[in-house]
Amino acid sequence: xxxxxxxxxxxxxxxxxxxxxxxxxxxxxxxxxxxxxxxxxxxxxxxxxxxxxxxxxxxxxxxxxxxxxxxxxxxxxxxxxxxxxxxxxxxxxxxxxxxxxxxxxxxxxxxxxxxxxxxxxxxxxxxxxxxxxxxxxxxxxxxxxxxxxxxxxxxxxxxxxxxxxxxxxxxxxxxxxxxxxxxxxxxxxxxxxxxxxxxxxxxxxxx
Amino acid sequence: xxxxxxxxxxxxxxxxxxxxxxxxxxxxxxxxxxxxxxxxxxxxxxxxxxxxxxxxxxxxxxxxxxxxxxxxxxxxxxxxxxxxxxxxxxxxxxxxxxxxxxxxxxxxxxxxxxxxxxxxxxxxxxxxxxxxxxxxxxxxxxxxxxxxxxxxxxxxxxxxxxxxxxxxxxxxxxxxxxxxxxxxxxxxxxxxxxxxxxxxxxxxxxx
Numbered sequence: 001x002x003x004x005x006x007x008x009x010x011x012x013x014x015x016x017x018x019x020x021x022x023x024x025x026x027x028x029x030x031x032x033x034x035x036x037x038x039x040x041x042x043x044x045x046x047x048x049x050x051x052x053x054x055x056x057x058x059x060x061x062x063x064x065x066x067x068x069x070x071x072x073x074x075x076x077x078x079x080x081x082x083x084x085x086x087x088x089x090x091x092x093x094x095x096x097x098x099x100x101x102x103x104x105x106x107x108x109x110x111x112x113x114x115x116x117x118x119x120x121x122x123x124x125x126x127x128x129x130x131x132x133x134x135x136x137x138x139x140x141x142x143x144x145x146x147x148x149x150x151x152x153x154x155x156x157x158x159x160x161x162x163x164x165x166x167x168x169x170x171x172x173x174x175x176x177x178x179x180x181x182x183x184x185x186x187x188x189x190x191x192x193x194x195x196x197x198x199x200x201x202x203x204x205x206x207x
Numbered sequence: 208x209x210x211x212x213x214x215x216x217x218x219x220x221x222x223x224x225x226x227x228x229x230x231x232x233x234x235x236x237x238x239x240x241x242x243x244x245x246x247x248x249x250x251x252x253x254x255x256x257x258x259x260x261x262x263x264x265x266x267x268x269x270x271x272x273x274x275x276x277x278x279x280x281x282x283x284x285x286x287x288x289x290x291x292x293x294x295x296x297x298x299x300x301x302x303x304x305x306x307x308x309x310x311x312x313x314x315x316x317x318x319x320x321x322x323x324x325x326x327x328x329x330x331x332x333x334x335x336x337x338x339x340x341x342x343x344x345x346x347x348x349x350x351x352x353x354x355x356x357x358x359x360x361x362x363x364x365x366x367x368x369x370x371x372x373x374x375x376x377x378x379x380x381x382x383x384x385x386x387x388x389x390x391x392x393x394x395x396x397x398x399x400x401x402x403x404x405x406x407x408x409x410x411x412x413x414x
Binding site for chain 2: 112114115146147150151153154155156157158159161162163165166168169170171174178181182183185186189190195196197
C-alpha cells in the first residue's frame with residue numbers, strides 16, 4: 001500500500017507521500033468528515049490520482065492520518081458483501097478479530113475517547129463510516145435503520161468495554177467463535193429481526 | 208427510612224445515625240465488600256439492631272455511605288421474585304427506570320469509574336450485588352451463570368453508555384417500553400436461552 005511503484009504510474013517525487021499526509025491532516029482537522037480527496041490533493045499540489053495511488057480510499061487515508069494500526073477496508077468490504085442473514089455474525093467476528101489483534105488498543109482508545117466526551121474526529125469517523133455502511137445494508141422504505149444500528153452500537157460498545165477495559169471474566173478470555181455464537185444472534189436480531197413485543201411474551205401472564 | 212421512631216424501638220441518641228454512617232464509611236473503606244453490619248455496629252458503639260433500624264439492609268447502608276440517590280432494595284426484590292421467563296424484561300425495565308430517574312447521574316458516574324479503572328469499591332459493590340443476585344437466579348448444576356451475567360453486563364453497560372453518555376439518537380430518547388421490547392429479549396436469551404450456535408445457522412451455507 002505504501003509507495004509500491006508500477007510502470008506507467010506516476011509515483012511522485014521523494015517526500016510526496018509525507019506531503020499528502022500533512023495536507024490530509026490539516027484538511028481533516030479543518031473540514032472534518034467532509035474533506036474530499038480532491039481538496040487534499042489540491043492542498044498538496046498533486047494530482048488526485050496520486051493520493052489514491054498512495055493511500056487508496058478516503059477511509060484508508062483517514063486511517064493513515066489517525067495512525068490507526070490496521071487497514072479498515074477489508075472489514076468494510078465484508079460488511080458490504082455479507083449475506084443479510086449472516087450480517088450479525090460477520091460483524092461480530094470482524095470486530096472481535098480487530099479487537100484481539102494489535103489494533104485492539106486503538107479500538108479501546110476510540111471507545112475511551114467517545115465516552116470521555118473528548119471526541120477525536122478522525123478516529124470516530126471510522127466508527128461512523130462503519131455504522132453508516134451497516135445501516136445502508138438494512139434500511140428499508142419503512143425503517144431507516146437508525147434505531148437498529150444504535151442498538152448494535154450499544155451491544156458492541158459494551159462488549160468492547162467489558163472484554164477489553166473491565167476484563168470481566170469469563171468474557172475477557174472467551175474464544176472468538178464462542179463469543180460470536182453468544183452475541184451474533186443479538187446483533188442479527190437488532191439488524192433484521194422484530195424489535196416490538198412478541199405475542200408469546202404474555203404466556204406466563206403473571207407480571 | 209431515616210430515623211422513623213416507633214414505640215418500643217431503641218431509637219438512639221441524637222447524632223447516632225451520623226455516628227453509624229461514619230463508622231460504616233471507615234469500615235467499608237478498610238474491609239471492602241466483606242464489612243459486616245455487626246462490625247459497623249461495634250465500631251459505632253451501638254447495638255447491631257440499631258444499625259438495621261436506621262439503614263435497613265447492608266446494601267442500603269452501602270447506598271447511604273456512597274450517597275446513592277436511590278434505594279436499591281426494590282430493584283433487588285423485583286429480581287429475586289421475578290418469574291425466570293420474564294427476568295430479562297424486568298431487569299431491563301428496572302435499570303432503565305433508575306437511569307431515567309434523578310439517580311441516573313449516579314449510574315453514569317459508576318460506569319465512568321469502572322471504565323476509567325479508578326474503581327470506587329462502595330459504588331461498584333451495588334453492581335456486583337445486583338449481578339450476583341441475577342446469577343443465583345439462573346445458575347444450574349451444569350452452568351454457574353458467570354458467562355451469562357457477563358453478557359448481560361456487556362449489553363447493559365453499552366446501553367447505559369450509548370443512551371446516557373454518548374446520547375446516540377434515537378436510543379437516547381426512546382421511551383422505556385419500546386427500549387425494553389428491543390433489548391429485553393437479548394437479556395432474556397443471555398440469562399436462560401441457548402448461547403451455542405443454532406443448527407439453523409448453516410441454512411445459507413455461503414460463508
